[in-house]
Amino acid sequence: MAPPRSAAAAKRQAAAHVVLGEECLRLNPADGTIASRVPALRAAEARKVASRAALAFASWSRESGAARAAILRRAAALMQQDRARLGMLMRDEIGATQAWQDFNLDQAIWQLEAAATLAQNLSPEPVPDAGGHNLVFREAAGVCLGIAPWNAPLALGVRAVATALACGNAAILKASEICAGSHLAIGDILSAAGLPPCVLNIVTHAPEHAEEVVEALISHEVVRRVNFTGSSRVGRRVAEMAASGLKRCLLALSGKATMLVLEDADLEAAAQAAAYGAFLNQGQVCMSTDRIIVADAIADRFIALLQAEAESLRAGPPEEGARLGPLVSEAAALRLEDMIREAEARGARRICGGARRGTFMDATVMDHVEPGMRLYSEELFGPVVAICRAASEAEAISIANDSAYGLTSAIWSRDTARALALCRQIDAGSCHINAPTLIDRPDMPVGGVKDSGYGRFGGLAALDEFTELRWVSTSSPLGQP
Structure with a gap:
């Protein structure tokens, strides 16, 4: 999670990018060579992406959990096969060492596999009573926006969207301008695994357009959930924007x-x-x-x-x-x-x-x-x-x-x-x-308190972040007139 930046620091960081027309180039932090080049979207294009995601949501939300799980597992297998290329991309964009490349890839694959397991365990919960029957369903929320940071490109990029997809939501990943190539690769892999068009959408942009793109996405009426991993300073702003639209927000923020x-x-x-x-x-x-x-x-x-x-x-x-x-x-x-x-x-x-x-x-x-x-x-x-x-x-x-x-x-x-x-x-x-502070597991509730945010990624706790609970009752036991 990136700490707050001064104006001078932001200016020096911008020097690591070159904008050429509708493309943004990221420069390698070690040697200044071109690490990746991605589309530089603006607010209007970002809003169109959200609208396309809403159209894709209708059919994706009706897919069975087993079908969604199969796509997520294929994506995990494809990521495993593509480890060398993905590792080099992280090295070029953020200077990732081999150890950090491996950590990211292992975590991202685990995230996809854990999400696949969740997709197959979304059955309604029966709550019987003497006068009839009650069912509690978990329904997909709609379009979920994930905003991921640069420091763990694959691990946190996949985390921002995997559970949302598993639950039947359409998803938008607002990529970090620092590792946009790595974040785009997540979309490519899920597409190759069979994810239908526009169910997952990757939005990239130039550094100077970050705020307008985020505001356009959060304010769009089709976006119903927002998750953000990053600094507490930016997290407060994201929470304010989400609150203005009464949109539930999951914040994983700075730590110490x-x-x-x-x-x-x-x-x-x-x-x-x-x-x-x-x-x-x-x-x-x-x-x-x-x-x-x-x-x-x-x-x-x-x-x-x-x-x-x-x-x-x-x-x-x-x-x-x-x-x-x-x-x-x-x-x-x-x-x-x-x-x-x-x-x-x-x-x-x-x-x-x-x-x-x-x-x-x-x-x-x-x-x-x-x-x-x-x-x-x-x-x-x-x-x-x-x-x-x-x-x-x-x-x-x-x-x-x-x-x-x-x-x-x-x-x-x-x-x-x-x-x-x-x-x-x-x-x-x-x-x-008797362990390090740096431990992450997709099957455990991960999140913080105080200025480190609220809400939880991981495990069954994450279901509350990406689904709506619906209570359905009948006046007589199910199956009877």
Whole structure:
């Protein structure tokens, strides 16, 4: 999920695009070569797309769950076969490393398979009573708009539309201008799998036309559901636009994931999990480990282990043996550099990393991060992790909850009962014991609290987001006059 951008940062990001007539070109963040070229739609074209989706909805909503499931499973198989091309597309558009390419592909395939399972389990629920019979149906809502971010192109692009399609809705994916080629590929794969025309529609645009396109889609009368994954700043605006049309909205927004490391933790395993959670995809994930709260008694030992993990994660071109790729833009790297400099001026200590080389930044560990520092309060969205020290459980929980965000968290302790009790005290949509903060499963309810949004992707909870409940009653038992 991208953090809010200043005007200067937005200008630098726009330099990563070239608009040629009705086409928008995305430039590779590592070397400036052309990564992808897509149609640059405006508001009028976006509204026409929504109207076509509404026409396609009528027949698609009448398809059986088994038929919808078969298409979704074929799409999963096609994506598996096309892994190499899709991985290279993500590498060129966002600088995805091999590990992040694999994560995206595995998650997207899993999302499609999980959605197929849901499609086959939408039977009406009988609620009998003495005087007759009641049925509760889940009906497709209509046209569902998904707005997906750039940082996990396939995983979050598929998530934005898969359950909607499984439930019989037509869907629109408003692609990110940063990874529009990857998002268009999702539509190509589902079309090749047999999805009828206009049931899924991918809308691409130039960066400067993002707001007008989003407003045109959300305000269109045929759009009945909106899901948005991205920054809290933009999420508020999306929620306002949806609310004006009384449209249900699912928001998966910014995070500032916290990991608690207690004095009885397996420190080596915790350090490995922290490095994975903080630095996968250069930390550009809403579930990335932003803050690690460490018990005073073991802080120095844990930090030494984490430092060793971090120092092995050098950023640069993969052909040079680097394990971290570029940040999405130089603006993102400059923002992190400013935050590190500000924290050091206020007393934080840099353990390793922090030097910027264009869009590249090595894994960075900052110790003694405290309230008042931007590293403490803002979503980092880069290869930087902040360490806070705590003298007690109560202080650790207090620090963990001292955040506007509440997406995901983790606790490391050999005492599972103790960790479980602490999990229940953390304001977050999920908490993982002896695991990284960065865990995503399409069969589990994924979402946040506070400024991290509301609603849930994944599992049966997602059905509420993409269907309408309809109560049908009869005055006598079914099958009788």
